[in-house]
């Protein structure tokens with residue numbers, strides 16, 4: 001399958017650049033060296049010279065999979081997993097306050113993405129936009145916005161004065177669960193295997209002058225420029241990180257002016273990302289899976305609208321209401337689990353969670369003031385999940401561009417401080433946000449808690465959000481006997497192939513030592529969060 005070669009390439013890159021912690025990631029660091037992901041999958045082999053155990057093991061204590069080793073006492077006098085000691089708690093920065101209600105209004109009405117489709121053309125354009133044009137309208141929106149899908153916003157272009165329709169943040173940050181659209185839930189069925197740029201080119205343009213047409217030309221030009229680098233391999237993975245990096249090569253850092261030629265080479269690497277739910281944002285000191293958005297979080301939030309922001313003046317205008325949008329995002333609460341919960345089992349799970357998970361993922365309570373969240377960044381060789389995203393974020397020139405740009409005057413992208421890794425996310429409402437890990441490589445939490453049972457090749461049974469697996473806590477899936485190479489053409493984009501670079505499902509062995517009953521208890525407890 002070539003996975004060996006791909007992994008070797010990463011290892012070499014890591015070693016050369018010294019950016020991946022200690023050599024290669026500890027694939028499936030289950031401590032006993034056994035097969036962690038099924039025959040032939042990633043994790044079955046170990047790179048020459050790669051540590052097979054975590055650093056915690058190197059310090060002579062039990063593997064983190066045993067969940068018990070040395071350390072300070074916590075609940076019930078049980079020691080926390082040794083792996084927690086490898087973490088770095090990211091320090092917080094006080095955030096600028098705003099008005100959440102005004103933020104919600106701005107999120108759904110302001111033209112922070114300034115290019116788009118003329119409103120006059122939208123009725124003929126929408127059906128040609130694939131899944132991008134299919135969303136239902138959002139209840140509560142008024143005027144023309146009540147007529148367009150929830151992920152589009154009608155606004156008056158500041159440059160042309162024409163009414164145009166632009167994609168908004170909900171394109172990725174609203175998703176369906178149990179048949180309902182949930183604002184703030186990442187869109188787990190987003191299809192970025194096809195690009196909107198291709199769809200835009202198909203829109204027939206009538207031979208009459210249409211106000212705002214230049215905004216559509218600009219939008220098409222932008223997607224054409226970013227296109228190749230943002231095509232995902234599998235439905236459910238998101239190109240936002242690639243998009244952000246590529247857009248930086250097309251904007252002057254100081255003036256934000258659009259550059260017809262890229263100012264640097266963009267690595268031709270597919271970076272599949274899972275969109276985290278917005279109800280985690282309020283707890284996080286460093287936003288993004290690798291915790292790199294530090295300081296004032298508005299900097300990266302506003303950069304999410306950078307597709308067509310071509311001047312400092314425009315950026316400042318958008319920035320003027322992002323304190324409110326940030327306040328809105330902070331106000332988003334996790335939904336309540338809509339199905340039944342076995343309270344007794346959940347109580348058992350809570351104890352196991354306190355013992356084996358809390359030191360990384362925090363503690364939870366009905367009263368938010370009683371909750372704790374350590375903001376723990378874990379080095380790649382301790383967490384063992386796919387290293388590509390964190391590694392690329394650190395190795396690419398994007399962070400330097402960002403920090404030297406207008407956006408960098410607001411907040412910073414900090415990678416590799418003190419090491420490259422991933423943050424253990426808050427687990428509020430985690431049952432709603434399958435699939436799991438930063439690359440969406442694991443379909444259920446049951447499998448998050450059992451690295452040895454993860455399928456090498458899988459696909460979702462369907463994308464019906466009412467078809468939910470309450471027992472495994474996640475989306476129903478089937479194992480496949482082939483990966484992307486062997487898949488029939490019409491199925492390929494649904495096949496999650498964990499042998500492909502960036503798509504590994506390795507690591508996070510912290511539930512492996514649990515027996516089935518204990519695992520079920522932890523799963524039940526997570527439904528209460």
Ligand code: HEC
Nearest residue numbers: 169171172238240273274275276280287288289301304305
């Ligand atoms: C094309 C899809 C897409 C769009 C559009 C988008 N985002 Fe995101 N967003 C993502 C993905 C994917 C991530 C996770 C990136 C990572 O962690 O590396 C993310 C991360 C975030 C986070 C941090 C979440 C966390 O837990 O760390 C915030 C906050 C956020 N986005 C806000 C916004 C806002 C505000 C907008 C609109 C201005 C927006 N996003 C537009 C895909 C998108």
Ligand code: HEC
Nearest residue numbers: 081083084356357360378385422423424436437438510511
């Ligand atoms: C040593 C720190 C550590 C321990 C201990 C730990 N985790 Fe994690 N966990 C992480 C990190 C880091 C991630 C993110 C990994 C990634 O996405 O690459 C994560 C991810 C997860 C996720 C997926 C989150 C998402 O949004 O995709 C779940 C669920 C989870 N952990 C549950 C648990 C449970 C339950 C336990 C205890 C049995 C546990 N973890 C123990 C560090 C830890």
